[in-house]
Amino acid sequence: MTKLLPASTLDQFKYEIAQELGLDQQIKTKGWGEMSSRDCGKIGGKVGGSIVKVMIKEAERSLNGN
Numbered sequence: 001m002t003k004l005l006p007a008s009t010l011d012q013f014k015y016e017i018a019q020e021l022g023l024d025q026q027i028k029t030k031g032w033g034e035m036s037s038r039d040c041g042k043i044g045g046k047v048g049g050s051i052v053k054v055m056i057k058e059a060e061r062s063l064n065g066n
Contacts, residue, residue: 010047010051013047013050013051014043014047015027017043017046017047018043020046021039021042021043021046023035023039023042023043026039
């Protein structure tokens with residue numbers, strides 16, 4: 001499987017979304033391991049949506065021969 005984005009970019013997405021959701025302080029104090037499944041799902045859902053957009057752009061670019 002080809003990775004479209006480096007892990008560092010995905011981590012950046014996670015932290016930016018956590019900040020938008022007001023969860024960044026909780027992550028800083030508790031760490032990811034102590035976050036609830038619900039909160040992690042909120043973050044993951046938004047990251048997933050962003051990744052889908054990137055995948056669509058890459059597929060379109062590939063189909064266009066670029």
